Amino acid sequence: MTSPPVRGSLAALLVLAAVLPAGPAFADPEPPRPAAPGPAAALVPGILTTPYDSRPLDSTDQTLPPRVHEPGAAEDSIEPYEPPAGSDPLIEYVPPSEAQSVPGSLGAPAAASCTRKTGTHQRQVERWLKRTVDGKQSPADCRAIRAFQTEQDIRPAIGYAGPVTWSRMQWLSARKNPNAAKKCPTRAYRLACVDLRRQLMWVSKGRKTVLGPVPIRSGRAGNATRAGWHKVYWKHKNHWSSIYNTPMPYSQFFSGGQAFHAIYGSVYNPPGSRGCVNMRLADAKKLWRVLKKNDRVYVWGRKPGT
Numbered sequence: 001m002t003s004p005p006v007r008g009s010l011a012a013l014l015v016l017a018a019v020l021p022a023g024p025a026f027a028d029p030e031p032p033r034p035a036a037p038g039p040a041a042a043l044v045p046g047i048l049t050t051p052y053d054s055r056p057l058d059s060t061d062q063t064l065p066p067r068v069h070e071p072g073a074a075e076d077s078i079e080p081y082e083p084p085a086g087s088d089p090l091i092e093y094v095p096p097s098e099a100q101s102v103p104g105s106l107g108a109p110a111a112a113s114c115t116r117k118t119g120t121h122q123r124q125v126e127r128w129l130k131r132t133v134d135g136k137q138s139p140a141d142c143r144a145i146r147a148f149q150t151e152q153d154i155r156p157a158i159g160y161a162g163p164v165t166w167s168r169m170q171w172l173s174a175r176k177n178p179n180a181a182k183k184c185p186t187r188a189y190r191l192a193c194v195d196l197r198r199q200l201m202w203v204s205k206g207r208k209t210v211l212g213p214v215p216i217r218s219g220r221a222g223n224a225t226r227a228g229w230h231k232v233y234w235k236h237k238n239h240w241s242s243i244y245n246t247p248m249p250y251s252q253f254f255s256g257g258q259a260f261h262a263i264y265g266s267v268y269n270p271p272g273s274r275g276c277v278n279m280r281l282a283d284a285k286k287l288w289r290v291l292k293k294n295d296r297v298y299v300w301g302r303k304p305g306t
Contacts, residue, residue: 069236076237080249083264083281090154091266092162093120099156114142119161126161128169137161164268170198171215178202178213183300190295192232192260192287194218194277196225197301199267201260201277203290211290214283217263220272221306230254230297237288244274250284254297260287272303 098115118137119125126133129144142159149157152168178200179186184193186207194201194216202212218225232254239251239261253259258275262284279287 071236071238078238080238080247080262080281087264088266088280090152090164090168090268092149092154092156092160092164093268093270094156094158094160094162098158098160113158114139114146115158115160116142117160119145119165121163121166122161124161124166125169128166128173163270167199167215167268171200171213174198174200174202174213178209179204184298187296190291192254192291192295192297194225194297194299195301196227196299196303199303201279203287211286212283214279214287215267217267217269217273217278218303219258219275219306220303223272223274224303224306225258225273225275225277225299226255227299227301230299232291232293232295232297235288235291235293248276249281250279250288252288252291260284260291271305 094115095117098117116137118135122137122141123133123135125145126135126141129141129148131141131144137159141161145159145161145165146157148169149155149159149165154165154168174180178195179193179202183195184191184204186204188206190203190205190210192201192203196218199216199218200213201216202214203210232252234253236251236253237249239248239259240246241248247264248259248261251259251261258277260277260279262281263278264281267278267280
């Protein structure tokens, strides 16, 4: 299950306008609408069976998987549409006052300035950069954070230790061995591991990581992604949520209405999904090819802020 595309805070909007080129190439594409199911169609999560049936078939508190439609080869041969190139950049969430330091934004100077603001993830970022961990921004801290942001193409590179910068650091730390803390069980079969605390997922088989880790966006407060053991019970490449009127490409349902699926937007956008595990389209496409029906899923931890 997913929520409508979220554009983020005012600060993020200001930053996005400053760092992305203007023009129709960066406008949200209009996704194709699927045909309505016929009278004899089986129940499909997120697709209403009649114009008068408004029950939320893919709600997050759904306890039993519904009868589902089995997509044929012709349906699965249609690939979800690709987002415009460069439409999902790493945009940091900065205070509105700091958005003015982005070059070309609101009369900002030619070169971005170094922020004096203490970031929301100051201590974590200081520790990762091996700086003195005092939770207070200093000119030296800012220079070190800016260098990292520039290297990773995080914008605006003004040294603000925000959630996107910290998430990127966690992903870099997890690349070689995402299960170093052994939070996800080791099994001989394929197992999708979902770490809610770090907002990462990967697929393992035995001690080998066969996909990932990749960044995710799990359920927000009140719509948490359910922890524990699950199983992929239904796959629908071109799924559409009738509740939120939005596409859910490469959906792989594992717990009632909760699924792995791609979103057309940033996986870093707060506050989170409506319970699904949101992914970047390229990552969801790879996961679609790796996971099979009846593969197991293990979810643990707690999403920060929930």
